[in-house]
Amino acid sequence: MTMVGDGSWGSGIGIPDSLPRVQGHGYRIHCRNIASMTSKPVRNQSFAMINCDDISYFKKILGERGVVLEEEKLDDANTDWMRKFKGSSKLMLQPRSTQEVSQILDYCNSRRLAVVPQGGNTGLVGGSVPVFDEVLKEAAKLGEMSQLMLGACALFDTVHFMEVFLVLKHLDGLRDPLPSAKHNFYILIETTGSMESHDKEKLESFLLQSMENGLLNDGVLAQDVNQASSFWRIREGIPEALMKAGAVYKYDLSLPPEKMYNLVEEMRERLGTAANVVAYGHLGDGNLHLNISTRQYNDSILSKIEPFVYEWTSEQRGSISAEHGLGLMKANKIHYSKSAETVQLMAAIKKLLDPNGILNPYKVLPTSILSQSGVDEP
Numbered sequence: 001m002t003m004v005g006d007g008s009w010g011s012g013i014g015i016p017d018s019l020p021r022v023q024g025h026g027y028r029i030h031c032r033n034i035a036s037m038t039s040k041p042v043r044n045q046s047f048a049m050i051n052c053d054d055i056s057y058f059k060k061i062l063g064e065r066g067v068v069l070e071e072e073k074l075d076d077a078n079t080d081w082m083r084k085f086k087g088s089s090k091l092m093l094q095p096r097s098t099q100e101v102s103q104i105l106d107y108c109n110s111r112r113l114a115v116v117p118q119g120g121n122t123g124l125v126g127g128s129v130p131v132f133d134e135v136l137k138e139a140a141k142l143g144e145m146s147q148l149m150l151g152a153c154a155l156f157d158t159v160h161f162m163e164v165f166l167v168l169k170h171l172d173g174l175r176d177p178l179p180s181a182k183h184n185f186y187i188l189i190e191t192t193g194s195m196e197s198h199d200k201e202k203l204e205s206f207l208l209q210s211m212e213n214g215l216l217n218d219g220v221l222a223q224d225v226n227q228a229s230s231f232w233r234i235r236e237g238i239p240e241a242l243m244k245a246g247a248v249y250k251y252d253l254s255l256p257p258e259k260m261y262n263l264v265e266e267m268r269e270r271l272g273t274a275a276n277v278v279a280y281g282h283l284g285d286g287n288l289h290l291n292i293s294t295r296q297y298n299d300s301i302l303s304k305i306e307p308f309v310y311e312w313t314s315e316q317r318g319s320i321s322a323e324h325g326l327g328l329m330k331a332n333k334i335h336y337s338k339s340a341e342t343v344q345l346m347a348a349i350k351k352l353l354d355p356n357g358i359l360n361p362y363k364v365l366p367t368s369i370l371s372q373s374g375v376d377e378p
């Protein structure tokens, strides 16, 4: 899907020659057919367009190094990790302190310039890239935060054997760390406590007990950090391997744990041989990552997936967004998991904190709700 908005570059707005231009057309959002966006965003005409004075102001507070206008760098930042969404921002700012961030936002708010904050740009729902010409504010240069974690925590991730094969097939230099007898499901358990020997003891007794109860068929305990990371490499390599395998429709859902895999089976039945349906997730919090892998993006496959996947999740009283957020991809899908009252309340909070709606517009909430609650949208 390529959409051309109604702004246009060039005439009479004082764009300096150094600003890259989109040749021959106006603002555009470029999304591949990855989600049925029932109402496509339209550029909010109340947002200003960048001019020479804006650039001069930003150079004054950030210096030349903090103002990026080069097409190549902007192209990377305009494109999301999955290469599904592409905006057309003409300006990226790189503040180095919270004071600089504050100055930028203050200025953008007074000028009604829309802004998109961007960290590592690894988000999976189109939240980190501009939809039209919003100013990009890179947060990666903002110094590292240190964090102290106390106590113990345990991670329970599940992986199906199909994903193990997928990763080994598509990623180089990996060896299979699992015993030769393969099983349908694998649970990856990691505990982080203050005493390693105590953790090990607990895991061993859990494994033994679960095997005696018939809950588990087999189990392997990593003996050191290297072995542990070879298990995690399989789990963490799944998104990368899926990208290498072709097109991928990704869903990040919360479901009752006992229902998590039913959706995968139903989806396989619906799609037959047209797609490879794989899933993994976090068992502890009922988070399923459903991935539908096809050779290329295709409208007919998409129509079999959506709205079915959202309706199914809603029927189970699950959530259509577990940990990846709603971003642009699911801004119009929020009603599948949240009541009208909740969505109205969210819009009212957004309005309070961001009265001009300049902060990452077109994301998370449907634009129709934002205009009802008084946030100035088209």
Ligand SMILES: Cc1cc2nc3c(=O)[nH]c(=O)nc-3n(C[C@H](O)[C@H](O)[C@H](O)COP(=O)(O)OP(=O)(O)OC[C@H]3O[C@@H](n4cnc5c(N)ncnc54)[C@H](O)[C@@H]3O)c2cc1C
Binding pocket: 081, 116, 117, 118, 119, 120, 121, 122, 123, 124, 127, 128, 129, 139, 236, 239, 240, 323, 324, 360
């Ligand atoms: C291979 C792979 C594996 C992943 N695995 C997981 C996983 O296990 N669990 C998980 O939760 N996610 C996972 N993700 C998704 C993603 O990496 C995470 O959500 C991550 O936290 C995004 O961080 P980021 O810095 O790249 O944010 P970005 O993608 O840059 O931004 C994400 C959102 O945050 C906003 N934002 C960024 N910085 C700021 C800021 N300073 N202030 C305000 N808003 C800001 C952006 O505008 C955007 O809406 C994975 C992604 C990939 C590619």
